[in-house]
Amino acid sequence: MNIIQIFERFPNQDACIAHLEKARWGDEPHCPYCGSLNTARGTDKARPHRHHCYECKTSFSVTVGTIFHRTHLPLQKWFLAVTLMLNAKKGLSALQLSRDLEVNKNTAWRITMKIREAMTQADQRPMLTGIVEMDETYIGGKPRKGTKGDGEDGTHKRGRGTKKAPVVGAIERGGRVTAKATQKDKLKGKNLRAFVRERIDTDASELMTDEYTAYKGMEKVLPHSVIKHSTWYVDGDIHTNTIGGFWAFLKRGMFGQFHSVSRRHSQRYVDEFCYRYNLRNADPLAAFDFTINRGLKVAK
Numbered sequence: 001m002n003i004i005q006i007f008e009r010f011p012n013q014d015a016c017i018a019h020l021e022k023a024r025w026g027d028e029p030h031c032p033y034c035g036s037l038n039t040a041r042g043t044d045k046a047r048p049h050r051h052h053c054y055e056c057k058t059s060f061s062v063t064v065g066t067i068f069h070r071t072h073l074p075l076q077k078w079f080l081a082v083t084l085m086l087n088a089k090k091g092l093s094a095l096q097l098s099r100d101l102e103v104n105k106n107t108a109w110r111i112t113m114k115i116r117e118a119m120t121q122a123d124q125r126p127m128l129t130g131i132v133e134m135d136e137t138y139i140g141g142k143p144r145k146g147t148k149g150d151g152e153d154g155t156h157k158r159g160r161g162t163k164k165a166p167v168v169g170a171i172e173r174g175g176r177v178t179a180k181a182t183q184k185d186k187l188k189g190k191n192l193r194a195f196v197r198e199r200i201d202t203d204a205s206e207l208m209t210d211e212y213t214a215y216k217g218m219e220k221v222l223p224h225s226v227i228k229h230s231t232w233y234v235d236g237d238i239h240t241n242t243i244g245g246f247w248a249f250l251k252r253g254m255f256g257q258f259h260s261v262s263r264r265h266s267q268r269y270v271d272e273f274c275y276r277y278n279l280r281n282a283d284p285l286a287a288f289d290f291t292i293n294r295g296l297k298v299a300k
Contacts, residue, residue, distance in 0.1 A: 001083045001288040006076070016075035017049045020062045023289070024296045031056060032064040067114040067295040077101050081111045082291050086276065086284070091253035091269075116268040118295035119275035121178060127201040131173040133208045133243040134196070134215075136187060139254045139266070140164030165263050167250070167270055168195055171243045176278045179250075181266040189214045193221055208240055246277060 010016045021029065030037050031053035042050040042059060050059050063069050068078060084100060085092050098108035140163070166187055169179030178199045182191070192214050196202065202222040209215040211228045218224040225238045233239060250273045254261060261269050279287045 001284045002087065003080055003083060005285075006079050006083055010076055010079055013074055013076065014049075016079060017062060020066075020068070020075070020292070020296060023293055024062055024066075024298055029062075031058065032060055033058050062296075066297060067118055073103065073107070073111075077103070078111065079288075079292070081108075082115055082295075083288060085112065085115055085272070086279070086287055086291060088257075089249075089253075089276065091257040091272065093257050096257075113265070113268060115291070115295070116272050118291055120268070120271045121274060122271075125178060125199065126176065128170055128172050128176060128178065128199060129201045129204040130175065130206070131208065131237070132170050132200055132205045133173070133240045134168070134170040134192075135210065135240050135243045135247070136166055136168040136212070137247040137251070138162050138164035138166050139251060139261070165266055167266075168192065169243060169246065169274075170196070170200060171246055173242055177243075177246050177274050179246075179270050179274050181263070181270050187214055189217055193218065196221055208238055210240055246273075249273065249277065 010019065028037055029039050029041075029051055031039055031051075034053060034056040036053055036055035038054045039051050040054070042048075042052050044050060049061050051061065052059050063071065068075065071078065080101060081097060084097065092112065094105050094109035094112055097103075097112060098105045101108065101111075103111075165181060166184055167179050167181050168187065169177060171177040180195060196207065196218065200207070200222065206223040206225065207218055207221075208225050208227065209218065211226055211230065215224070215226070227233065227235055227238045227240060234241065250270070253273060254269065258269065279290070282290070
């Protein structure tokens, strides 16, 4: 989907509402509060898209309980925002979206965070299978010029000595990725093994990691191969280059587009990049519809 197709497919608010009602309810509108099918479209001409429930005596619209709930913006702008975020491989800043949609930056930020809510991994995260690479990285941008670090001679530490926020992730060769924003004291062996059990099918997978000591003992959970980066980066089929490529993709977006991401919201941003990566080969129209359905909380 692109913005021209959005304008053609959804030329007005009525078309947007009709699409959401079809996606959420099909031909049977039901009350989002009590679940009753005993409903009817309201007769108030000023609010033609409201419905009335005869069971709980409540009026409602299709946006209740979704990412669009209580919005005062035209839904066409929401659909445009979804399209722009899906098409922005390195991410889309709230300031850029505010210019594109002609809304203030706070409104644009809220829209992006709501769409990221639809992109979350929490509800729908299939287990990874096959050859799976696992690694950790650190996000947070480059230090400001002139600031003093914790290293020797005031230098800024790199790698596992940095103050940046850690992210642990796993990726199938040629398939999906999953990642979790965490804390440095949660990068111990027991935490990484718990991550593996939670997100990888240990009966149908083989794990590839580097020589980080916290990965010791992974062979108790699933078959485990180690590439020693102190010696080489590829040894036949043993490498972590695929997850390394995803980390580069994530960091370019974090540093190039967002500049600063609070740790409170870091998981939302990580989920966005995972979501977009996992849909990289999907038809654009299908990706758009899938995202809208997830925003409506009806995606399978």
